């Protein structure tokens with residue numbers, strides 16, 4: 001199966017702070033014979049490394065901690081990730097929890113106070129709306145053993 005994954009899971013240092021989030025569960029998917037299709041929606045949207053952290057606001061805009069409106073970059077990156085999923089026939093995406101691009105069902109609330117709320121990252125929402133099964137790494141084990 002072709003599985004879309006957040007690129008930072010594979011050790012790519014693409015997070016806002018230049019770090020990665022290498023995840024052995026994702027590597028295991030590859031060992032189990034799945035074909036991993038990495039995307040970083042924020043880089044696909046033209047953002048740089050490092051970049052100011054951003055959160056989705058209650059009105060839907062994406063703002064950086066220093067007040068820059070990066071909504072358009074997040075949308076462009078989400079659309080590009082969706083195109084890559086389509087081109088590769090992906091029906092499943094495993095994305096990084098709580099990211100404003102990749103988070104599934106739970107994200108930070110826009111106040112930059114580490115407060116969580118229900119919601120989706122911009123790319124995760126678009127992929128789910130396209131019909132992909134979208135999950136974060138914290139729910140991958142459940143899916144693997146279904």
Ligand code: SF4
Nearest residue numbers: 006007008015040096
């Ligand atoms: Fe990782 Fe997604 Fe953030 Fe890129 S946008 S660094 S893939 S969580």
